[in-house]
Amino acid sequence: EEVSHLLNLKAQLGTVEDGSGPHKLILKTPKGTRDYGPSQMAIRADVFNKIISVFKRHGAETIDTPIFELKEVLTGKYGEDSKLIYDLADQGGEILSLRYDLTVPFARYLAMNKISNIKRYHMAKVYRRDNPAMMRGRYREFYQCDFDIAGQYDPMIPDVECVRVVSEILTSLQLGDFLIKVNHRQLLDGLFEACGVPPDKFRTICSSVDKLDKSPWEEVHNEMVNEKGLSPAVADCIGKYVRLSGKTELVEQLLQDEMLVGQCKSARDGLEALRLFLKYCTLYGLQDQVSFDLSLARGLDYYTGVIYEAVLLSDTKTEHGESSGVGSIAGGGRYDNLVGMFDPKHKNVPCVGVSIGVERVFSVLEARLASNKTKVRTTEVEVFVASAQKNLLEDRMKLCKELWDSNIKAEHSYKRNPKLLAQLQYCEEMGIPLAAILGESELARGIVKLRHVVTRHEIEVQRENVAQAVRDLLTKASGNS
Amino acid sequence: EEVSHLLNLKAQLGTVEDGSGPHKLILKTPKGTRDYGPSQMAIRADVFNKIISVFKRHGAETIDTPIFELKEVLTGKYGEDSKLIYDLADQGGEILSLRYDLTVPFARYLAMNKISNIKRYHMAKVYRRDNPAMMRGRYREFYQCDFDIAGQYDPMIPDVECVRVVSEILTSLQLGDFLIKVNHRQLLDGLFEACGVPPDKFRTICSSVDKLDKSPWEEVHNEMVNEKGLSPAVADCIGKYVRLSGKTELVEQLLQDEMLVGQCKSARDGLEALRLFLKYCTLYGLQDQVSFDLSLARGLDYYTGVIYEAVLLSDTKTEHGESSGVGSIAGGGRYDNLVGMFDPKHKNVPCVGVSIGVERVFSVLEARLASNKTKVRTTEVEVFVASAQKNLLEDRMKLCKELWDSNIKAEHSYKRNPKLLAQLQYCEEMGIPLAAILGESELARGIVKLRHVVTRHEIEVQRENVAQAVRDLLTKASGNS
Structure with missing residues (x-):
C-alpha cells in the first residue's frame, strides 16, 4: 500500500512537472496502433x-472468439515470441491475455466444443507487443485473415483446396503475378536426418533454412555452422538440396535419390505426399502458379505436413515510397497436433489452413491508389437533395423522406439555407452522381431538376416522379459503365 | 524479485495441489465472454x-479505432462505472485500457484529427468488467453499434435524422411495433430549477427520473426524498410533470405553463427545441412512432440537448424462455461538450448520435428462431458435387474447378470415396439447393445428373454445360421464391 501511495505521489508530481496542470492530455492512439479513417475503411471493406x-x-x-483468452491457453504456443503477448492487468479475477493470432483460439474452440469437422474463416484483429515499424506497415494491432479446414480426411484433398483459395483470392485482388511455393515438413525433417543433423536441432535448422528468402546461402550456412554448431559437411549437404526448386519432375528425381530416401522413410513419405499434392494442383488448374521449393521452411513450429507460401512477383512501392520487395502475401500448411494440446485426452483434430497477409494487401493497394492519385469514395450516396434558394428546408426534408422510403441513398445539407454552390461542390468532392435541385419556381410548376454532377447535364422531372427518375438514371449509368 | 520467485513457487504448488500435473488446462473462454459459432455469426451478419x-x-x-486507448483517455468519462474498465498489464510502456464504449474513442478521434464534420457509424466490440448475466444476454465483451453526426449545423436537422435512422433500422429488422420516446435535457434541467432542486443535484435527480421506466413513481419519489434529500414538496412538483407524455399539443400546453416557463429560460428553450423537433419528425413521417415523454432522462451525464430512446412494444421471449419485457432497443441524444474535453483549447464539436442495442436485437431474433425451430444456413453453397461410385475423386475435382471458375459456390467431399447417401444427407443438413451427381455410366455418356435436393427431382445435363445449367436453375429458383 505504501508503494501505491508513493506511485500516486509520483503521478501527481509528474503532472505538475510538465508544467501544464492536471488536465494536460496527450492526444494519441497507443504505440503501434492507429485509427482507420473513412477512406482506409472503404479500402478494407472492399478487400474483405x-x-x-x-x-x-x-x-x-x-x-x-473473444479478443482475450485465459493466459494459459496461449502459454507455450509461440516459443520465444511469447514475450510479445499483451497481458491484461490482474483486477481480481482470471489472468487474461489478448489473442496473438487466430489459430490458437481456433484450436481451443475446436477442443472445447468437441468439433471434429469444420471449414471456417476468421477475419479479426490480433495483438503483438512487437517493435512497431509503422513505415513498413507493421503494427501492434493488425488484421489476420485465416481459412482452415479441420477434419480427418483423405490425403491432400483439403490441403490443395487451401492453395486454390489463395490463388482465387490473389487473382480477385488483382495484385499482379504471384507464385505459390510448396514444401513438406516431413521431407525437410528427412533431409536433415539424411544429412546428419541431430534430431534436437531439426527445428532450429528449419528456422535457418526459413531465412533463405531474405539472405544468401553463404550467410545461412555460416549461421548453421557458427551459431547452431553443425559441421560444415552437414551444412553443405543441406545446401545441396535446399537450393532446388521445380515441379513434379523434381519430386520424381528426388524419389530416385538413394542418399535422401534410401534410409529415410520420412523423406520418402514427404515426397510422395508432394507428388499427390502436385497432381491435385493440376486438377484444380494451379500447375503454373505452384512451385516445389525446398528452401521453403515456414517459421512456426506446429506444421506437420505440407507447407506453402505465396509471394508477389511484381515489385510494388509502399505508401512511403519504399520498395515493398518481393514478399510473402499468404502462407500456411498442415498442423495435425495443435488441437490435441487442448484436449484432455490429447485427441487430435487434423487441420490445414492458410493465412492471407491482409495488412500487406492494404499496403500494396494504398500505395497503388496513392500513386494513381485515385480518390476512394467513402459513402454510397446516390443523390443529393439541394436547394437553389432560401426557405426550402422542409421541401428538401420531404423529398429525402420519399427517397429513403424508396430505398435510395440520399442526403441533404444540415443547414437551413445552404448556398447552392457549396452543395454542388460537396457532391463533386464526395463523388455523388446525382443532385436533385429544388427551386421555388420549379416547385410552383411541380418540377424538380435532376443534375448529373460530373457532366452538369440537367433534366426536369415531375416532383412526384423523382424517386423513379433517380432509379432510372442510376440503372442507365450502371448499365453504361 | 523475491516476490516473483515466491509467486512462481506458488504457481508450481498450485498445479501440484490440484492433483492433475502441470498440463491440466481449463478449457473455457474468459468469464463473461463466449465464442460465436457459425449460426450465431450468420444471424449477426444478417443483422449487421x-x-x-x-x-x-x-x-x-x-x-x-484501436481496441485499447491510453488509460487517461477514458479517465473521468464514465463516473462510477470507471471501475468496470479493463486495464492492460503494465509491461513497461504506456498504460492502456480496453475501450468501454465507442463514443469516447470517437470524441478522441475527432479532437486528435481536428475533424469538425463527419457522419459516421461504428460497429465493434466493447469491454466492461460488469457482473455478467449471460442468461439475460449481458456479457463482458459485446457489440455496440453507433451512428453519430458531428458538426455545427442548424437546430434539430441532424437530431431528427438520427431518429429517422432508428425507425428505418427497427422496421428493417422486423422486430415488431416500437415507440421512440423523446425528451430534452434543458427541459429537464428547467423543470428541476422551477421545482426548486438545487443545481448540484440536477444530475443525480436526473438518474432517479431515469428509473421511471422500471420502477413506479412512489419508489422514485422515496429515493428522491430519503436518499437524495429533496423535500417532499419538490419531489411532488417533479412528479406532477414527469408522468406526462404526448405529442405536440403537450409541448404547446407546457409552453403556457407559467410555473414552468415563467422564470426559467432553460425550460422554455427545451420546449421550443422539442416543438421544432416534432415538426421535423412529421416531415420525416415519424409522427406516429415518436412520443414526447417527460420521464425519459437517459443515464449518461454528457447529454446536452434532445434525448431519445426506442422501446419494443411487443413482448418477446429470450432464448432461455424469460420474458424480455418491454425494453429499450436503441437510444441516444445530443452531446455538444464531449469533444471539447479532448481538445487542448477545449474547442467543441457539437454531436448527436444513437446507439442501436444490437445484443438485444440478437437475443430477440435468436429467441424467435428457436421458437420457430428455424435452422439458419451457415454457408451459401449452391451446388454440391457428389459421386455415385468409387474412384471419381478426380472427376469431382475437375467439375468443382469449373464451377469455381464460373463463380458458383460449390463444394465436394474431402474423402476419396464417400457414400452417396452421406453426401446427399450433408446437402439436406446444410440446406444446399442442388447436387451434381457424377456416375461412371453417365460420364461415359457425357452426362451429369443435377438433383434438386428438396424435391429430389433430377435432370440430366451435358457434362460441358453443368455450370450454365446450375446457374439457370438457381436463377429460376430465386425468381420463383
Whole structure:
C-alpha cells in the first residue's frame, strides 16, 4: 500500500512537472496502433468483401472468439515470441491475455466444443507487443485473415483446396503475378536426418533454412555452422538440396535419390505426399502458379505436413515510397497436433489452413491508389437533395423522406439555407452522381431538376416522379459503365 | 524479485495441489465472454448488413479505432462505472485500457484529427468488467453499434435524422411495433430549477427520473426524498410533470405553463427545441412512432440537448424462455461538450448520435428462431458435387474447378470415396439447393445428373454445360421464391 501511495505521489508530481496542470492530455492512439479513417475503411471493406466471396465460394462458415483468452491457453504456443503477448492487468479475477493470432483460439474452440469437422474463416484483429515499424506497415494491432479446414480426411484433398483459395483470392485482388511455393515438413525433417543433423536441432535448422528468402546461402550456412554448431559437411549437404526448386519432375528425381530416401522413410513419405499434392494442383488448374521449393521452411513450429507460401512477383512501392520487395502475401500448411494440446485426452483434430497477409494487401493497394492519385469514395450516396434558394428546408426534408422510403441513398445539407454552390461542390468532392435541385419556381410548376454532377447535364422531372427518375438514371449509368 | 520467485513457487504448488500435473488446462473462454459459432455469426451478419444498409442510405462513412486507448483517455468519462474498465498489464510502456464504449474513442478521434464534420457509424466490440448475466444476454465483451453526426449545423436537422435512422433500422429488422420516446435535457434541467432542486443535484435527480421506466413513481419519489434529500414538496412538483407524455399539443400546453416557463429560460428553450423537433419528425413521417415523454432522462451525464430512446412494444421471449419485457432497443441524444474535453483549447464539436442495442436485437431474433425451430444456413453453397461410385475423386475435382471458375459456390467431399447417401444427407443438413451427381455410366455418356435436393427431382445435363445449367436453375429458383 505504501508503494501505491508513493506511485500516486509520483503521478501527481509528474503532472505538475510538465508544467501544464492536471488536465494536460496527450492526444494519441497507443504505440503501434492507429485509427482507420473513412477512406482506409472503404479500402478494407472492399478487400474483405473480395476475400469473403472466395471463402463463401468454397462453402466456408465463419466464427468469432473473444479478443482475450485465459493466459494459459496461449502459454507455450509461440516459443520465444511469447514475450510479445499483451497481458491484461490482474483486477481480481482470471489472468487474461489478448489473442496473438487466430489459430490458437481456433484450436481451443475446436477442443472445447468437441468439433471434429469444420471449414471456417476468421477475419479479426490480433495483438503483438512487437517493435512497431509503422513505415513498413507493421503494427501492434493488425488484421489476420485465416481459412482452415479441420477434419480427418483423405490425403491432400483439403490441403490443395487451401492453395486454390489463395490463388482465387490473389487473382480477385488483382495484385499482379504471384507464385505459390510448396514444401513438406516431413521431407525437410528427412533431409536433415539424411544429412546428419541431430534430431534436437531439426527445428532450429528449419528456422535457418526459413531465412533463405531474405539472405544468401553463404550467410545461412555460416549461421548453421557458427551459431547452431553443425559441421560444415552437414551444412553443405543441406545446401545441396535446399537450393532446388521445380515441379513434379523434381519430386520424381528426388524419389530416385538413394542418399535422401534410401534410409529415410520420412523423406520418402514427404515426397510422395508432394507428388499427390502436385497432381491435385493440376486438377484444380494451379500447375503454373505452384512451385516445389525446398528452401521453403515456414517459421512456426506446429506444421506437420505440407507447407506453402505465396509471394508477389511484381515489385510494388509502399505508401512511403519504399520498395515493398518481393514478399510473402499468404502462407500456411498442415498442423495435425495443435488441437490435441487442448484436449484432455490429447485427441487430435487434423487441420490445414492458410493465412492471407491482409495488412500487406492494404499496403500494396494504398500505395497503388496513392500513386494513381485515385480518390476512394467513402459513402454510397446516390443523390443529393439541394436547394437553389432560401426557405426550402422542409421541401428538401420531404423529398429525402420519399427517397429513403424508396430505398435510395440520399442526403441533404444540415443547414437551413445552404448556398447552392457549396452543395454542388460537396457532391463533386464526395463523388455523388446525382443532385436533385429544388427551386421555388420549379416547385410552383411541380418540377424538380435532376443534375448529373460530373457532366452538369440537367433534366426536369415531375416532383412526384423523382424517386423513379433517380432509379432510372442510376440503372442507365450502371448499365453504361 | 523475491516476490516473483515466491509467486512462481506458488504457481508450481498450485498445479501440484490440484492433483492433475502441470498440463491440466481449463478449457473455457474468459468469464463473461463466449465464442460465436457459425449460426450465431450468420444471424449477426444478417443483422449487421441490414443495419449498415440503413446507415449507407443516409450517407454515413465508417471508421475504426484501436481496441485499447491510453488509460487517461477514458479517465473521468464514465463516473462510477470507471471501475468496470479493463486495464492492460503494465509491461513497461504506456498504460492502456480496453475501450468501454465507442463514443469516447470517437470524441478522441475527432479532437486528435481536428475533424469538425463527419457522419459516421461504428460497429465493434466493447469491454466492461460488469457482473455478467449471460442468461439475460449481458456479457463482458459485446457489440455496440453507433451512428453519430458531428458538426455545427442548424437546430434539430441532424437530431431528427438520427431518429429517422432508428425507425428505418427497427422496421428493417422486423422486430415488431416500437415507440421512440423523446425528451430534452434543458427541459429537464428547467423543470428541476422551477421545482426548486438545487443545481448540484440536477444530475443525480436526473438518474432517479431515469428509473421511471422500471420502477413506479412512489419508489422514485422515496429515493428522491430519503436518499437524495429533496423535500417532499419538490419531489411532488417533479412528479406532477414527469408522468406526462404526448405529442405536440403537450409541448404547446407546457409552453403556457407559467410555473414552468415563467422564470426559467432553460425550460422554455427545451420546449421550443422539442416543438421544432416534432415538426421535423412529421416531415420525416415519424409522427406516429415518436412520443414526447417527460420521464425519459437517459443515464449518461454528457447529454446536452434532445434525448431519445426506442422501446419494443411487443413482448418477446429470450432464448432461455424469460420474458424480455418491454425494453429499450436503441437510444441516444445530443452531446455538444464531449469533444471539447479532448481538445487542448477545449474547442467543441457539437454531436448527436444513437446507439442501436444490437445484443438485444440478437437475443430477440435468436429467441424467435428457436421458437420457430428455424435452422439458419451457415454457408451459401449452391451446388454440391457428389459421386455415385468409387474412384471419381478426380472427376469431382475437375467439375468443382469449373464451377469455381464460373463463380458458383460449390463444394465436394474431402474423402476419396464417400457414400452417396452421406453426401446427399450433408446437402439436406446444410440446406444446399442442388447436387451434381457424377456416375461412371453417365460420364461415359457425357452426362451429369443435377438433383434438386428438396424435391429430389433430377435432370440430366451435358457434362460441358453443368455450370450454365446450375446457374439457370438457381436463377429460376430465386425468381420463383
